[in-house]
Structures are given as C-alpha cells and as structure tokens.
Amino acid sequence: MLMDAWSGSQGNASHAESLGAVGRGHRSMGAHLRLDHGVAGARFRVWAPNARAVSVIGDFNGWQGGAHKLHPLSDDSGVWDGFVPGAHHGQRYKYRIEPQQGPAVDKADPYAFLAEEPPRTGSVLWDLSYEWRDGDWMAQRMARNALSAPMSIYELHPGSWRPGREGRRFLGYEELADELIPYLLEMGFTHVEMMPLTEHPFYGSWGYQTTGYFAATSRYGTPQQLMRFVDRLHQAGIGVILDWVPSHFPNDAHGLATFDGTHLYEHADPRQGFHPEWNSLIFNYGRHEVADFLVDSALFWLGTYHFDGLRVDGVASMLYLDYARKAGEWIPNKHGGHENLEAVAFLRRLNTAVYAHHPDVQMIAEESTAWPGVSRPVGAPDTLAGLGFGLKWNLGWMHDTLRHFARDPLFRGFHLEDLSFGLVYAFSENFVLSLSHDEVVHGKGSLLARQFGDRWQRFANLRTLYGLMWGHPGKKLLFMGGEWGVEREWNHEATLDWALLGDPLHAGAKRWVADLNRVYRSHPALYEVDFSEQGFRWLIRDDAQHGVMAFLRQGHDADHPVLVVLNLTPEVRHGYRIGVPREGHWRELLNSDAAIYGGSGVGNLGGVNTAQVPSHDQSHSLQLTLPPMAALFLEAPR
Structure with a gap:
C-alpha cells in the first residue's frame, strides 16, 4: 500500500514514474x-x-x-x-x-513550498534545505509519543497568542519560539499543538480553509524559520503537533477548485463535493491522485518539518455522506447507507502510510460521533470499524463536563452522571480530553465565563474542572489562555489579555495548571494506563447527597495509586470517609482550594493516615476534609 504510485483513475502503472510513489x-x-x-x-x-x-x-x-x-x-x-x-x-x-x-x-502551485503573504496569491520558488539539530529528541520520540507516556498539549493560535514586535501584526516563528519555549517549560506542557500553519488566504478561517497543502503560511516567516521553530522546541524537550485539514478546501480562484477547468480535486455533484456548513469544497477521496496528494501532504509535514503528529480536522464530516445535510441533499453509498466508504478507505490508507513511515508520531482524529474503532487498528475492507488513528478527541466528555460545571452546585449531586457517564466508554478509544478553541468561540464565552456562580466560585469551579481533567483517564489538551482563566471569548484579531495575570485569581489558576502538569508528569499512575480499565477504579461514583466523587488512578505499578477526590458543592465536608487499598500515610499532592491558587485554604495539612475501618470495599479508609468546590490528589504510601 505504501509504495502505490499515483495510479490514476484508470490504474496506469506508468504514473509511478511520473508522479512518484506515495509520500514522494x-x-x-x-x-x-x-x-x-x-x-x-x-x-x-x-x-x-x-x-x-x-x-x-x-x-x-x-x-x-x-x-x-x-x-x-x-x-x-x-x-x-x-x-x-x-x-x-x-x-x-x-x-x-x-x-x-x-x-x-x-x-497557484498545489505543491508549492511557499506562497506570497496573503492577500497576494502567488507561489514562491523555494529551497527547503535545513540542518536539523534535534537528533536527541528524534531518538527519544517513540517513547515521548507512546500511549503510555504523559501527554499534556497546549493548543496555540500563533497569530493571537502574543502581540507582534516592532510594528508587525504577528510574532514571527523565531520570536514565537523565544517566548513560547520558556512559557511551556514553566507550565509543564509536554506538547504544543499548532492550529493550521498550511497557507490559507483568509486569516479569519484560523487556517482551516487551506490552499497550500505543502506551503507553510508566510504570515509568520519562511519555511526554514518554521523548521527552526520546531527544532528549538524539540531541543527544549517539547513535542510539536500540527493541525491538518483534509476534510475540505476553499473555492478561491487561485486554489484547487476546478483546477484545470474541471472538478479535478473535488466532486462535481454538490451533494458530494460541497460543504454546506463551511461553504467549502470536499475532496474526491475515491480518486487515486487526490488521495495520493493528501497522503503525500501528511507525510511531507511529518518528514520535512519533523512534526510529531497530526491532528486531523473534521473527520466526522468526512465519514458521513449526510453530514450537515438534509434529506435529499446527499447521495447514499453503494449499499444505500450514509457512510462515505471512499473516505474510510482514504483514512485507513493515510494512517497506514503515516505509521509505516513514522512509527514514532501520533495521528489524532477530531471525530465527534460514535463511529466504531477510530483509534483502533485498520479493519478489513468490508468493515467500518478500525480507522487506524492513534488517538481521538473525546468530545462527548467535553460536552458532558462543561454542562455539569455550568450547573448550580447546590443541585449537582443529582447530576453526577454528567461526569460518570464518560467512564462507560472511556476505554473504547484512545481518547484525548480536549478543551479546545472550539469551546471558546461563536458566542460560547470563555471557559471561565461558562462556570456557575460569582467570580470566586467560577475560579473554584474552573480549578476543579481542570483537576477532574488531569485526574481522568486520557491525554490532555487545553487551548491557550484557558490555563489562567481568560475572561473574554477568544478573538483571532486580538491577543490574549496577559495583564490579567496581575490578578491573584488568574495567577492562581495558572499556577494550578502548572502544578497539575508537574504532578501528572511525575506520577505514572496518572498516565501510564490511560486506555484500559486497569488504570482506573471508582471508589465513590454517585454520592448525590454530598456531591462527592472519588476514584483511583494506577499505572503499571498498581501498588502506588493516586486518589482523586472531587467536592462539587460549596459546602466543606469534614470527616468524609473514603476507603483506600493501602495502609499508611496518604500524602496530599494537590488541593485546588489552597490559598496559592486563590482558594479558601481548607485542606488536610499535607496528608492523612489511614484507619483500620473498612469502607467502599476497601480494608482501610481515610477521613478527609473536603474543601468547597475543589479537587484533591493524594498519593498512596510508598
């Protein structure tokens, strides 16, 4: 499969010589x-x-x-x-x-390595020579990207993170690296995910309306400057993921639309070739040349630019022929169903090619439905299950969790299933828990604004939400600004309001996320077994009376679990008993109500000794003080 040439719709073998093997x-x-x-x-x-x-x-x-x-x-x-x-x-x-x-x-040249800075649309002749210095990272990348490794991802839109310098609208790749690297090291994120850097004519599309599938946007610098950006992050021990968009493309006159006067890259019939939701065009995934073009693009970014993975945008829109369409606006597949069989074949081919060429990267699907086996091995041609991705965004968890934290805490005890339901299917896929840019745009408000209560309560809720997220099975992704609770909805035309960090509550939220990352990365119990029931055990799932939940996380060494306790109400719970599997002193690793995070300072004085009192099917138990609207992490005795 990997060495299939651009075989053409008629399967002409001579195309191998003219167009090159897939990936080349x-x-x-x-x-x-x-x-x-x-x-x-x-x-x-x-x-x-x-x-x-x-x-x-x-x-x-x-x-x-x-x-x-x-x-x-x-x-x-x-x-x-x-x-x-x-x-x-x-x-x-x-x-x-x-x-x-x-x-x-x-x-414009579909294969151009550089384009003029928009609004100009010409392609640019460019030599991609670059001397990489990230050999140590590349040698370790398999371990860094493994499913058993910690992965805490900071999602970034480079044009609106910080303001440009010396009158420029944007930070260039070099300046961005200067400021981003120390910040990510301070915050403890393992990876950064860049929103699309492929060339796009409309800045307001955030990169999701791509015209240059091999061209890094010139808004932020040259190809070599982007390579150096990735290189420098690798040398600092930080992985770099690229958001990549094979799900649609714009109809700009200089782009791929009706490229040679015919519908070459897209379907001619708008019921197959036009996205009503995004007002853009859909690739003809069943055409060999088009599929090869896209696979080649993916391999290009991973190989030439050393990206550590691709987050594949809009996978759900690719899989369903009736996506965002009403009855009569789509054409069923050959079996009469709504599954896009050509897109399924393309995605399987894409993931097979990527992991064959780059077994040490991750392919991450943004897929919002219950399609079976998105992050499972490629299935047989006559099945739908098994698309071959490494990871999948857990959008169900995101919706349920945000809904819960918008509720009045006095009534949350009656809605604990918002938070427990996700564990019913948590191990059906290799999930990433994502609080992405999509959750803070289009009138949704910021994550802070979506929390219930007055200002203090909203921050307490946000800290508890992050505590749940970092304790919950699955890798983590947080959009920029969420780490300190930005107050405004994200606007790509403005930069984040960094002045807010002068406020103790915002500064406390930022410190909380940094400490969550520190504890997460230093405790294998929180990341080693993310995708199996062996890494998770409920202790308290449905204490509706008190609004309390508790669970254990464990890694390969089951003797050293971490206990995560959530008090989802504004009431302090004194003497709350929780059964635990290990006798001795349980050290309090994290308490989101600590004063340094902006909390009220209620806690357990650094830890609690067990009592030989059975509880929750355990031989020993702890009597804890549960702070109001807070998350606790406690480490088992060693």
Whole structure:
C-alpha cells in the first residue's frame, strides 16, 4: 500500500514514474530548483489532465503566458512538465491553465513550498534545505509519543497568542519560539499543538480553509524559520503537533477548485463535493491522485518539518455522506447507507502510510460521533470499524463536563452522571480530553465565563474542572489562555489579555495548571494506563447527597495509586470517609482550594493516615476534609 504510485483513475502503472510513489510526490511534482544539462533553473510539473495547454508565468518571464509552455509527459498521466532556465530561489510564479472551454485561469502551485503573504496569491520558488539539530529528541520520540507516556498539549493560535514586535501584526516563528519555549517549560506542557500553519488566504478561517497543502503560511516567516521553530522546541524537550485539514478546501480562484477547468480535486455533484456548513469544497477521496496528494501532504509535514503528529480536522464530516445535510441533499453509498466508504478507505490508507513511515508520531482524529474503532487498528475492507488513528478527541466528555460545571452546585449531586457517564466508554478509544478553541468561540464565552456562580466560585469551579481533567483517564489538551482563566471569548484579531495575570485569581489558576502538569508528569499512575480499565477504579461514583466523587488512578505499578477526590458543592465536608487499598500515610499532592491558587485554604495539612475501618470495599479508609468546590490528589504510601 505504501509504495502505490499515483495510479490514476484508470490504474496506469506508468504514473509511478511520473508522479512518484506515495509520500514522494512532492519531490517530483511542483517546482524544484536544479541543474539541467549544466544550466541552473527550475523544473515545473503540474497535474492538469483536462487542460488544453499549460504554461508557467512568473517573475522570470514578466508573467507572460506562453513564454514558458509546459508539455505533457508521454505516459498519459495528465502531468505537464517543463524547465525554465534562470529561474531562481525566491521568485514568484503561477500556472496559466487553458481549459478545454472558457478563458485561461492562473493557479497557484498545489505543491508549492511557499506562497506570497496573503492577500497576494502567488507561489514562491523555494529551497527547503535545513540542518536539523534535534537528533536527541528524534531518538527519544517513540517513547515521548507512546500511549503510555504523559501527554499534556497546549493548543496555540500563533497569530493571537502574543502581540507582534516592532510594528508587525504577528510574532514571527523565531520570536514565537523565544517566548513560547520558556512559557511551556514553566507550565509543564509536554506538547504544543499548532492550529493550521498550511497557507490559507483568509486569516479569519484560523487556517482551516487551506490552499497550500505543502506551503507553510508566510504570515509568520519562511519555511526554514518554521523548521527552526520546531527544532528549538524539540531541543527544549517539547513535542510539536500540527493541525491538518483534509476534510475540505476553499473555492478561491487561485486554489484547487476546478483546477484545470474541471472538478479535478473535488466532486462535481454538490451533494458530494460541497460543504454546506463551511461553504467549502470536499475532496474526491475515491480518486487515486487526490488521495495520493493528501497522503503525500501528511507525510511531507511529518518528514520535512519533523512534526510529531497530526491532528486531523473534521473527520466526522468526512465519514458521513449526510453530514450537515438534509434529506435529499446527499447521495447514499453503494449499499444505500450514509457512510462515505471512499473516505474510510482514504483514512485507513493515510494512517497506514503515516505509521509505516513514522512509527514514532501520533495521528489524532477530531471525530465527534460514535463511529466504531477510530483509534483502533485498520479493519478489513468490508468493515467500518478500525480507522487506524492513534488517538481521538473525546468530545462527548467535553460536552458532558462543561454542562455539569455550568450547573448550580447546590443541585449537582443529582447530576453526577454528567461526569460518570464518560467512564462507560472511556476505554473504547484512545481518547484525548480536549478543551479546545472550539469551546471558546461563536458566542460560547470563555471557559471561565461558562462556570456557575460569582467570580470566586467560577475560579473554584474552573480549578476543579481542570483537576477532574488531569485526574481522568486520557491525554490532555487545553487551548491557550484557558490555563489562567481568560475572561473574554477568544478573538483571532486580538491577543490574549496577559495583564490579567496581575490578578491573584488568574495567577492562581495558572499556577494550578502548572502544578497539575508537574504532578501528572511525575506520577505514572496518572498516565501510564490511560486506555484500559486497569488504570482506573471508582471508589465513590454517585454520592448525590454530598456531591462527592472519588476514584483511583494506577499505572503499571498498581501498588502506588493516586486518589482523586472531587467536592462539587460549596459546602466543606469534614470527616468524609473514603476507603483506600493501602495502609499508611496518604500524602496530599494537590488541593485546588489552597490559598496559592486563590482558594479558601481548607485542606488536610499535607496528608492523612489511614484507619483500620473498612469502607467502599476497601480494608482501610481515610477521613478527609473536603474543601468547597475543589479537587484533591493524594498519593498512596510508598
């Protein structure tokens, strides 16, 4: 499967030579600086099988069509090829494509490595040479990205994290690394997830309306500056995940839409090829050349840029033919169902290729439905289960949890199933608990604003929510600003309000998240067995009278569990008994009500000794003081 060539809709074997094997198409397609018979210049190749004529226009010929005509390769691949002597690094270009009918159109190169900074739309000749210095990280990456490793991800939109310098709108990749690396080290996050950095014409799409599937956006710098950004984070021991979008693309005139005058990359029928929710186009995943193009893009970012994983956007929209559509607005599959069988085959092929080439990365699905086996091994062709992702966002947990923390605490005891239901299916997939950018936009308000109560209660609730999240099975993802409780909904046109950190409650929330990460990373019980029932045990699931929940987390060493206790009400609980499996002194690792976090300072003076009083099916028990609206973490005796 991995070495399948761009076989073409007719399965022409000669396409292997012209378009290259999967994962290597970008090495021959697009524009490449090289010598041809001793003459320096650039070779151009573009797939436009239905064009009448193609030429390359750019700075090297005054943008004159016909000055450098491309010629079809002899293998009937639909690829046009030509060499432009004298073309050099940094020059801009496009393809002038003459369709069979209608006027010529000027298109950006689908394989371009760089594009002009929007609103300009030209492609740029670019040499991707770079000397990497992250050998130590790459040697350790398998362990760092393992399912048994801690993974606490900071989701970042680079254009709105901090303001630009010296009159620039954005921080460049270099300046971003200068400020981000010490911040992530201070906060203890293991990875950063970058919202899409592939080139996109509309900044307000946040990168999700991609036109450059091989071009890093020029808003923040050059390809080498992005490589150095990743390199520097790796040298600091921080992984970098890229948000990647194969689920749709915009209809901008310079992009992939009707590329050669026909629906080349997208379906022609709008019932298959148009996204009503996003007003964008849908890839034709059943066309070999299109599937190869996307697989090649994924492998390109992982290989050329050393990204440690891809978060694949909009997987649910790919899997269902009736996604965001009413009856009569979609075409059933060959069995009469609503599953997109071509997208299923593509996703399986994508994940198979990625893990074969890069077994030490993670493929992460944003998938919001109950599709079976998203993060399970690739299934048989005649089944739907098993898409081959490594991880999947747990959006059900997110919805249930945010709903619970918006409730009046006096009545939360009657709704503990909001928080317990997720454990019914918690081990059916390899889940990431995500509180992403999607939860703080479009009128939803910030995470802090979504909590119940007055200002003090909202912060207490937010700290408890994070305590639940870091104690709960699953990897973690938090969108920027959530770590200190930003008050405003995220706006991509503004930067985060860092001045809030002068307020003790905001500063306390930030310190709480940093300490959660510190304890999380230093206690294997909290991360080693995230995806099996062996790593989790309920002690108290439904104490509706007191609004209390408690559970144990354990790693491979079951003798050293961590106890997580949640008091979801504003009442202090004195002498609350909880059964535990180990006799001795249980040390209080974390208390979200501690004064240093902005809490009221109620606690257990650093720990509690067990009593030989059976409780909750355990031979020993603790009598704890449970602070109001708080989370406690206690470590078993060693």
